[in-house]
Amino acid sequence: MDWLKDHVPLLAIKASGSRNNKTFKPKKNIPEGTHQYDLMKHAAATLGSGNLRMAVLLPEGEDLNEWVAVNTVDFFNQINMLYGTITEFCTEESCAVMSAGPKYEYHWADGQTVKKPIKCSAPKYIDYLMTWVQDQLDDETLFPSKIGVPFPKNFLSIAKTILKRLFRVYAHIYHQHFREVVQLSEEAHLNTSFKHFIFFVQEFNLIDRRELAPLQELIDKLTSKER
Secondary structure (H helix, E strand, O other): OOOOOOOOOOOOHHHOOHHHHOOOOOOOOOOOOOHHHHHHHHHHHHHHOOOHHHHOOOOOOOOHHHHHHHHHHHHHHHHHHHHHOOOOOOOOOOOOOOEOOOOOEOOEOOOOOOOOOEOOOHHHHHHHHHHHHHHHHHOOOOOOOOOOOOOOOOHHHHHHHHHHHHHHHHHHHHHHHHHHHHHOOOHHHHHHHHHHHHHHHHHOOOOOHHHHHHHHHHHHHHHHOOO
16 A cells, blocks of 8 residues: 655645535634634645645744644644545444554543543544544633633643544554545545644654554655655
């Protein structure tokens, strides 16, 4: 299976004409008029230039927490849209366990309502995961959208957990559904979104290398072209 074509157009994911922009969960919007909205527009403009390495850099004078928050929301929306295109193929029957290839299986626990990890199908796991992320993003004490409201001291730790879990959705899509992604002509959007995600988490050291192991070969291919 060839995950990467010789040429992947560097298009911002927002330019995707993806199947009527169907999403798996409701899109998370950043309120207009906020500083985070301005940061999001800056990120979108830089992405539009096609230089993903530059797009992830912290803008001069900006707060790291705010930058990570805006991008985490954006990645949630991107993954939401990408997974939304293949939900009909990711079923209880076809994906009875949440896996990323034969060597990696994920069991769900959120540490609150589900404290002991449970084995479940991929669609159920991803539903739990995306609902959990949505709840974090909607929590104003964790992701404040109002100017002057401080981020919690452990914000980066929270963001790392969210991004680590979002990575698992990419890993599942690549390992179990790449054939369908190609049939839908979505592979350029998937590759660009994932490359953007990887550059971002690498830039700020947000995901442990061992967590990335299921897609390490792909990550090496994607990033080697830009060194």
